[in-house]
Amino acid sequence: MTRRVFIASTLLAGTALTLLPQGEKTHIRVEPFKVIETVQKVLFPKGLKAPSASEFGATNYLATVTTHSSFWKDDLKFLIFGTELLMKEEPTFLSMNSEKQDKALRDFVNNSSKGENWVSLLLFYTLEALFSDPIYGGNKNELGWKWTQHHTGQPQPKKMWAEEIA
């Protein structure tokens, strides 16, 4: 198991964890990712043809890319902050049915610009997960590309982050 897969699976399994991007300590408690995973399911549910966020690995993607030094730390902080804000405003969000979650999320967006910015940012990273190369842990089985009949450019990356190929 590589370090990043370990991190991703640990995050989702529910253990508190310390991530160390580039030697700088950023503490992520487990709950934020649980909230994020739940919200992503609402943002991108299983459609008639569209794959769901869980199917294409939206949260797994985020868990992978947030560990890299190129991930914007302000975005990471805001992603976590938004989960706290949502939990404050909608404490029962995680246990609601999907219809109620959708409604709660729409209220959350309409009630504050922070809420709207947070959902927009999380949606951005959800779409990044849907359409990025599967090497980053999202777009599982190229589900995003297949769904939209998109042909990616060749060659595809053999390594993440444009690293040199030995």
Added chain:
Amino acid sequence: MKYDVCIVGTGAGASGVAHTLTEAGLKVVMLERGGFLKEKDFSKDEVAYCKRDIVTPNLKESYHTIEALENGKWVKTPTYVTESSFFNGNIVGGSSNFMSGYFHRLKPVDFKLLSTYGTIKGANVVDWAIDYDEIEPYFEKVERLVGVSGEVTPYKYHEPRSTKEFPYPPLDEHPISKRIDQSCNKLGFVPYKTPRAILSKPKDDRANCYYSNYCGSYPCSSGAKGSARASLLQPALKTGDLTIITHAFVKKLVEKNAKVTEAIYIDTQTKKEHNIKANIFVVAGQAVESCRLLLNSKSKNFPNGLANNTGQVGKNLLFSAGGVGSGQFDAKTMPLKELMVEGLFVNRSLCDWYEIEKMKGGIVDFLFEHANPISKASKQRWEGSKLLWGEELQNKIFHKFTATKQLNFEVFNDWLPTDNCFVSVDEKYKDVYGVPVANIRIGAHPHDLKVAKLLAKKAEEVLKEMGAKNILSSMSSYPPANLQAGGCRFGNDSKTSVLNKHCQAHEVSNLFVSDGSFMPTGGSVTYTWTIYANSFRVGDYIVANWERYNK
């Protein structure tokens, strides 16, 4: 060891010099801030190349401050706040690795803006120190060595050519190009076939274009794109006279008796400082960073920065004025089978308004919206000010990807040089190495926007005639970060310019600046062809005068 020539940078402006000097047998060292990635390393990875600072410095490590007018005051904002980088490709070959390669030559009138059109209030327009004829042989050399594919389109403002045709035939075209031609013909416009710095046939070690559909913003995996690395540096390395030092951030040029003696650089991997000695130093780090280096190279003789005793370094910075526009096509306007063809190029421009009555105009390039799916999909999440998700968003994305195609246009016209567009350094803003970063004041002359809007109207007419829907255009005074020039302009008067006509510093005889910084006015086309051509010209001058420096 002391090299003959040390070049700071490895992009288009650096590589023409390096190629020429090593061909003449001089020992050359190039200092590149980034790494050395080659065809085997490249891929079409949107996350790495388009969404993160991987091939540009991390903005927490280095950045710029952008100085814009807010409520009547000039306010500096670091780019790590706006998350909008003004770096453009820090790997061997520089930003030329990532260009789209829409190649247009300057026209003779671009060398004589002041004497042709006279002064414009608030703009520092001057004639160039050379005319078109002096650079034409080098434009031709670029066609051969860097590789330009195309077909000459006769029209009113076409520049004189010393050869009849391009050395490489045009690239394959998308079916929509014929429709642009038909519409242009109806409107009485000339559909100009856009030359591209992309090989349509193999050349030496470089394969021809394989129509990946992921061209601009990506490095080329076949070597077809005429990057400085693929076209000039890889052949130059074969001479054995070229050394490229990577991960080398040059912080200062040391001066003694009005000559540069050494370049001090930091190895960004080990963080250790090193120095390089040479007889001649050539700076080509792209306009903004070149100005920054000179401004930060202060000494007793040059308290305001190297070659800057007249205060001209950094002044009259140029971008490209203009903006973008678009129209939507679907099955109602064109059979879907034809419309959705991938990979082939549009390669059409409008150049009929290079001059508009008594005013300098510009050009319009047509191109499809980039295939990048992340960028395409993420724009769909907003419907006006409403955030979409769930089924509504899914339907919108599906339709966007499978049933429509967006034809864009880009307008290019002169960014007039003014006192409100320049590079400076400020001790308050330093990078991780303690070196002041470049501040870019981005004031634009209102004339630029006026011209851009006139050109946009012509492009909109073409889209309308083609039957496009939702035709939009947005001309803007905000500078495109990737189209930089000026800041060390050349001229015959040392009081109003930094460099002489050979791009040699007036005040420091063994210092040359060979990127786009030398340009006193920008012309109405993208800069790369001109930068390459001038780089060869500077290289020839150094070789011809080498004995003077070899002491």
